[in-house]
Amino acid sequence: MKKVIEYIQENHDRYIGELNEFLRIPSVSTDPEHHEAVKTAAEFVAKQLQEAGMTTVEIFPTEGHPIVYAERLVEAAKPTLLVYGHYDVQPVDPIELWESAPFEPTIRNGELYARGAADDKGQVFIHFKSAEAFLNTGRQLPVNIKYLIEGEEEIGSPHLDPFIETHQDLLKADVAMVSDTAMFAHGVPSICYGLRGLTYFQLDLQGAHTDLHSGSFGGTVVNPAFELSKILTAMKDEAGRITIPHFYDDVRELTERERAEFARLPFDESTYKQAIGLKELSGEEGCTPLERLWVRPTFEINGLESGFTGKGAKTVLPAKAMAKVSMRLVPDQDPDKIADLFEDYVHALTPSSVHLETTRMHGGKPWVASLDHPALKAATQAIKKGFGKEPVFQREGGSIPVVATFAELLNIPSVLMGIGLPDENAHAPNEKLNLDNFYAGIKSSAYFLDELSRSGL
Numbered sequence: 001m002k003k004v005i006e007y008i009q010e011n012h013d014r015y016i017g018e019l020n021e022f023l024r025i026p027s028v029s030t031d032p033e034h035h036e037a038v039k040t041a042a043e044f045v046a047k048q049l050q051e052a053g054m055t056t057v058e059i060f061p062t063e064g065h066p067i068v069y070a071e072r073l074v075e076a077a078k079p080t081l082l083v084y085g086h087y088d089v090q091p092v093d094p095i096e097l098w099e100s101a102p103f104e105p106t107i108r109n110g111e112l113y114a115r116g117a118a119d120d121k122g123q124v125f126i127h128f129k130s131a132e133a134f135l136n137t138g139r140q141l142p143v144n145i146k147y148l149i150e151g152e153e154e155i156g157s158p159h160l161d162p163f164i165e166t167h168q169d170l171l172k173a174d175v176a177m178v179s180d181t182a183m184f185a186h187g188v189p190s191i192c193y194g195l196r197g198l199t200y201f202q203l204d205l206q207g208a209h210t211d212l213h214s215g216s217f218g219g220t221v222v223n224p225a226f227e228l229s230k231i232l233t234a235m236k237d238e239a240g241r242i243t244i245p246h247f248y249d250d251v252r253e254l255t256e257r258e259r260a261e262f263a264r265l266p267f268d269e270s271t272y273k274q275a276i277g278l279k280e281l282s283g284e285e286g287c288t289p290l291e292r293l294w295v296r297p298t299f300e301i302n303g304l305e306s307g308f309t310g311k312g313a314k315t316v317l318p319a320k321a322m323a324k325v326s327m328r329l330v331p332d333q334d335p336d337k338i339a340d341l342f343e344d345y346v347h348a349l350t351p352s353s354v355h356l357e358t359t360r361m362h363g364g365k366p367w368v369a370s371l372d373h374p375a376l377k378a379a380t381q382a383i384k385k386g387f388g389k390e391p392v393f394q395r396e397g398g399s400i401p402v403v404a405t406f407a408e409l410l411n412i413p414s415v416l417m418g419i420g421l422p423d424e425n426a427h428a429p430n431e432k433l434n435l436d437n438f439y440a441g442i443k444s445s446a447y448f449l450d451e452l453s454r455s456g457l
Helices: 002-010 012-023 032-052 121-135 160-166 224-233 256-264 269-276 289-294 335-349 374-387 401-410 435-453
Strands: 056-060 067-072 080-086 106-108 111-113 144-150 175-178 190-195 197-206 298-306 320-329 355-364 392-396 414-416 432-434
Touching: 002 012, 002 121, 002 435, 012 032, 012 111, 012 121, 012 435, 032 056, 032 067, 032 121, 032 144, 080 121, 080 401, 111 435, 121 144, 121 435, 160 401, 175 401, 175 435, 190 374, 190 414, 197 224, 197 335, 224 298, 224 320, 224 335, 256 392, 289 392, 320 335, 335 355, 374 414, 374 435, 401 414, 432 435
Parallel strands: 080 144, 080 175, 175 414, 190 392
Antiparallel strands: 056 067, 067 144, 106 111, 111 432, 197 320, 197 355, 298 320
């Protein structure tokens, strides 16, 4: 490994130059005006993987943006790693809040600023360079490696699951590697081993056929905004527990080992509150803030709309009211089952004086890995060598649906080895990537290939 690590250290400047070229491509997947740029980003990824030494590289078209696949298979008896990432990025709005142009990478105080720097171009890039380091120093890869890099993650990956389902033999592997998460904090390298799932709904209530004058009709007609407010308020009790019948039936409780791992984390509630501008936290009683964030389910209102919301006053009784709501789910909750329970409950709460329409928007399954899995042990040793520190284990409150797909369709676990940081503004203006973490991430990725080869998988 000495030559591999020396190669990585000697090529820091080149890595930044190539990453900057990647970051200059405005691959905003949600904007049709950037369609060609997204295609260009896919071609860039394919070229990088070819130059890294992959023996097969193919760009698969979809009805949306293309998927890049690459592989180098060295020996059937060796473990096979599937690296997942995405090359598309979020829109840059509001552009006026950027301190430098979002698609002109700029280094300030050891951090690289650009849209996509942390999410996910900088993170997936480390896995291109770790494989290259082996092959450019005269070594064969210690494991078989495959890459699955998509261009639609920021729009919900509509064509990824169908691609995986129809290419299961091509994607067959022993473990997946995903670097699209954040470390727990500065100087705290981390392995994420659990994700919450999601069920998302839109609720539409209709009362009268049109808005009405509140003086002429008030007191005689139903107000959908008021009824919707009552329905939403009924979703939680005073202890912060969700009241949907049977909602908690399948919730997997935290193990004692996990509680011990959480206790190791340098979490400070005062700092957390200050960072988000709150005097007090809320949530389910009897649970710590980290438990509420990672291992307990939630019900949240994501948006509300009804009546007159312009400047000044308008005495109107709205005919319609709308809410968007989401439920974050934990192992072993099933999104479809929870969706059924929610629909039954919300219909039961809705008075006959209004018409309710529920729309299932999207969802994703929760996921958790065993801390004793050989791949997580390999990642632990790799990060310890790459960062010079023992990593901590954490969960994530959000969702990465493809991780559950890998488990369900390919029957493989995932290692979530992110090198981002919580304050790196992914999806926001002034997105950035810490360059020390970037370099340590390349080394950790290289060490992981070596450790995985000796993991017993």
